[in-house]
Amino acid sequence: MTRVTAETVSLxxxxxxxxxxxxxxxxxxxxxxxxxxxxAVLVCHALTGSQNVADIGDATSGQAGQAAAWWHDIVGxxxxxxxxxxxxxxxxxxxxxxxxxGPASHAPDGRGAGEHGRWGPxxxxxxxGDWTRAQRRLLDALGVDRLHAVVGGSVGGMNALEWxxxxxxxxxxxxxxxxxPRLDTQCLSLDAVARRAIRSDSNWNGGNYYDRQPxxxxxxxxxQLGHIMYLSKESMDxxxxxxxxxxxxxxxxxxxxxxxxxxAYRDVESYLDYQAASFVKRFxxxxxxxxxxxxxxxxxxxxxxxxxxxxxxxxxxALVISFTGDWHFTVEQADCLTAAFRExxxxxxxxxxxxxxxxxxxxxxxxxVGPPLARFLANGVENRTQCVADR
Numbered sequence: 001m002t003r004v005t006a007e008t009v010s011l012x013x014x015x016x017x018x019x020x021x022x023x024x025x026x027x028x029x030x031x032x033x034x035x036x037x038x039x040a041v042l043v044c045h046a047l048t049g050s051q052n053v054a055d056i057g058d059a060t061s062g063q064a065g066q067a068a069a070w071w072h073d074i075v076g077x078x079x080x081x082x083x084x085x086x087x088x089x090x091x092x093x094x095x096x097x098x099x100x101x102g103p104a105s106h107a108p109d110g111r112g113a114g115e116h117g118r119w120g121p122x123x124x125x126x127x128x129g130d131w132t133r134a135q136r137r138l139l140d141a142l143g144v145d146r147l148h149a150v151v152g153g154s155v156g157g158m159n160a161l162e163w164x165x166x167x168x169x170x171x172x173x174x175x176x177x178x179x180x181p182r183l184d185t186q187c188l189s190l191d192a193v194a195r196r197a198i199r200s201d202s203n204w205n206g207g208n209y210y211d212r213q214p215x216x217x218x219x220x221x222x223x224q225l226g227h228i229m230y231l232s233k234e235s236m237d238x239x240x241x242x243x244x245x246x247x248x249x250x251x252x253x254x255x256x257x258x259x260x261x262x263x264a265y266r267d268v269e270s271y272l273d274y275q276a277a278s279f280v281k282r283f284x285x286x287x288x289x290x291x292x293x294x295x296x297x298x299x300x301x302x303x304x305x306x307x308x309x310x311x312x313x314x315x316x317x318a319l320v321i322s323f324t325g326d327w328h329f330t331v332e333q334a335d336c337l338t339a340a341f342r343e344x345x346x347x348x349x350x351x352x353x354x355x356x357x358x359x360x361x362x363x364x365x366x367x368x369v370g371p372p373l374a375r376f377l378a379n380g381v382e383n384r385t386q387c388v389a390d391r
Contacts, residue, residue, distance in 0.1 A: 020124035028099025044152030044159035080370035095126035103286035121207035180333035181300035194222035220276035232358035
């Protein structure tokens with residue numbers, strides 16, 4: 001039986017890249033399998049994901065919905081990231097709300113705002129670099145000096161790229177999935193609108209809402225924008241079309257619309273309302289602001305010259321995976337990342353998966369993602385000039 005550890009560890013004083021310090025950084029993590037000194041694999045979660053990457057035992061860390069066992073077809077005993085073979089670690093990043101320090105955490109006396117004792121907007125600004133440094137501190141505490149591999153999807157892929165730029169000698173293999181070295185302008189603009197939706201909520205109260213009603217409607221709208229970003233035109237048309245939904249909103253309407261009964265309530269609206277209603281029960285609005293800002297601010301080349309120069313000290317190997325229907329992080333962006341690896345003399349394979357699932361493909365196209373990932377972890381790059389399309 002795979003050994004599972006689900007804990008929150010105290011890493012002591014931590015200074016963020018913004019220059020602010022907190023007296024005690026808590027990191028919630030899950031680990032699966034046994035560490036043999038050479039088999040550690042770090043999995044980096046996506047924007048609103050959690051440390052609960054695998055469906056093993058009772059280690060759910062209290063997550064629900066899409067945050068619970070979010071890559072269960074990829075990580076586990078006998079699966080592509082095989083917990084019988086690898087010691088797999090996934091940590092909730094600072095700024096999130098699944099047990100690691102963030103705006104929803106309780107602050108030391110005098111550091112929080114209001115009577116609730118939470119950090120709220122007084123929590124320091126976080127960056128992808130902070131996530132990576134915190135993970136390094138966690139692995140030190142776990143006795144893991146070197147990683148066999150670091151794997152991540154979406155902004156977790158940015159986290160993985162930051163690992164090989166910041167700690168190039170600590171990683172043998174890197175697999176950035178459905179990601180890029182930086183966001184494009186369209187995604188930056190949509191994230192900006194999502195944050196404005198949260199701040200425009202009548203319950204926002206400057207982010208100090210923990211002793212009152214939270215800004216659920218604004219967070220719901222932000223999440224709905226996110227879901228539209230994660231799907232493709234083709235997948236939305238296939239799943240929903242222009243069909244009208246059966247029944248009423250079941251309480252998922254954000255906000256209530258008295259005129260709605262005069263018009264069609266469509267399947268796609270019902271889906272978005274359901275996803276929003278589920279999300280606001282499990283996620284914190286401040287955390288959403290913090291994490292999207294960290295993603296927006298990230299640029300692998302920042303302070304390093306170029307993307308290739310950022311990767312030049314990495315002496316391992318890379319597997320880049322992209323999806324044809326993903327307009328959040330495109331195949332073209334993955335091509336540029338692959339070219340940067342090659343320019344830095346890193347053996348690399350770029351696997352292009354034909355899929356109309358949009359950005360969510362990295363979570364649902366597990367039959368296409370799993371086998372090349374398993375081969376890469378076992379053998380490294382198979383063809384060092386390869387770009388393969390799965391169809």
